[in-house]
Amino acid sequence: MRLKLISCEVLFREMCDACAHSPHQVDLEFLPKGLHDLGGKPMSAKIQEAVDRTPAGNYEAILLGYGLCGNGLDGLTALHTRLVLPRAHDCIALLMGSRERYQAYFERNPGTYYQSTGWLERGKGLQQLTHQTVGIDEPLEALIRKYGEDNGRYLYGELTRYQSHYSKLTFIETGLEPSANFLAEAAAEASQKGWSFERLPGDLAWLRRMVEGEWAETEFVVAGPGQRIVASYDTGVLKVQG
């Protein structure tokens, strides 16, 4: 099969590896991780643009390297080529290999901040575009410059308070890391913030099944031309309409 993969860059190393081992010919296109910061509707509009500019008749399917991602994939419509999307809430589930494993881990480990190579090298957190609109991750000096000493310090306190809700950093190790630097960087960040640290083995089998064309109904939604992918708000995460 000839397949097109449109993926978030946060999964860059994992997708490149999976495609290299796929029996199929997969053309890759990565979109910025910062799309998440735009919010659900603008994000899905950007992904829809990428889907729509894929030429008709070239591919058996367009694979999407995403999950529901805060409704960033909600409402996506297949134009001429079917769309394949994992039934995942987000990339953490994809890196863990199943939504059940993610759900169980999430419930057992409240207040956990997740990292992987993509999260470390593709910009910290989800904040690439939010400096102006939310102010998260703006350094104290920048806030003081913009809002004055008193209000700047107040804003810094308000905008960094969320960090006090976190108590743990989990680094998902996929085995694709070229050196121990990523792990060391994540561990150092946890220590600097006073959080506990866990090194969790990832599982890339789910991603591999996507690029290998094994799209079981339980793991993927497949939308044919004219059909829409929408959030299902149940354990299946996503469903197809139309």
Added chain:
Amino acid sequence: MPDLDKLHGAVIEGDWKAAAAATQAAIAAGVTPLTIVTEYLVPAMDEVGRRFECEEYFVPEMLLSARAMKASMEIVRPLLVATGAEPVGRVVIGTVKGDLHDIGKNLVASMLEGGGFEVIDLGADVSPERFIEAATTRHANLVALSALLTVTMTSMKTTIDAFATAGLREKVKIMVGGAPVTQHYADAIGADGYGESAAAAVALARRLVAP
């Protein structure tokens, strides 16, 4: 007569010191606490909400306006309580169980307070039991649920179901909001309303508690 437009302007500009000073001056000059809230603070926060809607203001500006509004409310609230004035409504607000994100919820809480509501803020990661307890003991007529993650959105349904099981569903209106939440989801889980933004949340809350 003190220059109360200064108070209005101070809230919009996010100048808490000026807001507090203008409030003190107004009280000293005999302006009633209720007038300060309904004719100056509420319209000022409505204007802040409007500016946010049209992307003239962003989260930092809203936080500063909320701070200025609160500085005024700190002075006015005890006087209001003394007059026995009833708030527009009593709302219990929190981020649902499993979700620790609270910036959006805090903004909505501030906007509701600025909109004349008594706000009981339970913080983040709030269990259905805590929502029910607070709504009951504080005689709230409105419950506002927030979530930032699609993983935790289902806690909104669990919370609404818990109110029904406790036989309290008819006693309170429940509104939901947060980045991944949609009107469709609000309808699906039986919420009474959905607010797309902090300003929309205040308008919705007013509608829901209207007699």
